[in-house]
Amino acid sequence: MAWKFHYVDKVDVPTSSNLAFGSAFHNTIEAFLNGHEKPMHELWAGEWQRQAEGKQIDYGSSSEAEQFNLGIRMLTDPDVQKGLVDTFLTQEKMPSIETYIELRIPGIPIPIVGYIDIITSDGVPGDFKTSARSWTPDKAYEEMQPLFYLAALKQLGRPVRGGKFRHYIFVKTKKAQFQVLESAHKDTELDWLAFMAKGVWNGISKEVYAPNPNTWKCSPTYCEYWHLCRGKYV
Numbered sequence: 001m002a003w004k005f006h007y008v009d010k011v012d013v014p015t016s017s018n019l020a021f022g023s024a025f026h027n028t029i030e031a032f033l034n035g036h037e038k039p040m041h042e043l044w045a046g047e048w049q050r051q052a053e054g055k056q057i058d059y060g061s062s063s064e065a066e067q068f069n070l071g072i073r074m075l076t077d078p079d080v081q082k083g084l085v086d087t088f089l090t091q092e093k094m095p096s097i098e099t100y101i102e103l104r105i106p107g108i109p110i111p112i113v114g115y116i117d118i119i120t121s122d123g124v125p126g127d128f129k130t131s132a133r134s135w136t137p138d139k140a141y142e143e144m145q146p147l148f149y150l151a152a153l154k155q156l157g158r159p160v161r162g163g164k165f166r167h168y169i170f171v172k173t174k175k176a177q178f179q180v181l182e183s184a185h186k187d188t189e190l191d192w193l194a195f196m197a198k199g200v201w202n203g204i205s206k207e208v209y210a211p212n213p214n215t216w217k218c219s220p221t222y223c224e225y226w227h228l229c230r231g232k233y234v
């Protein structure tokens, strides 16, 4: 449904502040890992400015200043900074940032494209997330996004040993936290992914757009189309 509202109906809605925050945070971490020499709070200020510029942002019960200060607090937290250095900057080779990938699935005439946030020197892909709460290993394992990346790398002739994937979670709690959660996926899960993708493609081809009320997005906080759809609370 959200895909239809965005790409077919082109409904003009403000971006949720959580999504804008996540994008700015993500870009700041990438700039840091790409070796930009500015201090973290300056990188954040620049990325936040880029998100806020020319975009309508719905701050809900929060405010622009609160979101900006939250980013500063998280990115200057000594444990978060130590976690970033220990996890990424002590490896023998610098990680690859934003690797473009395409996945082709038989029966779907167009590729599924994306960018892998990070591939560390051991070849394991990973994704950065910001979250209001800490994640459990089960939540990390149940995410579908890693399967796209693992399937695409396999198709490119770069299979990931053990089907490993890592989530790097930056938690917005009063004392910011940095979590690293590794999951391992089997080839049968990649077959399931292809099956799911074909189902979605068949739906789109026939203009059937199913609501997906069991995702993190389906809430008034994260779905910008909530006022049109309301998921299972319709």
Ligand code: SF4
Pocket (backbone or CB within 6 Å): 001, 002, 003, 210, 211, 212, 213, 217, 218, 219, 223, 224, 225, 226, 229, 230, 231, 232
């Ligand atoms: S409210 Fe839920 S089901 Fe509806 S578009 Fe948003 S995420 Fe999808």
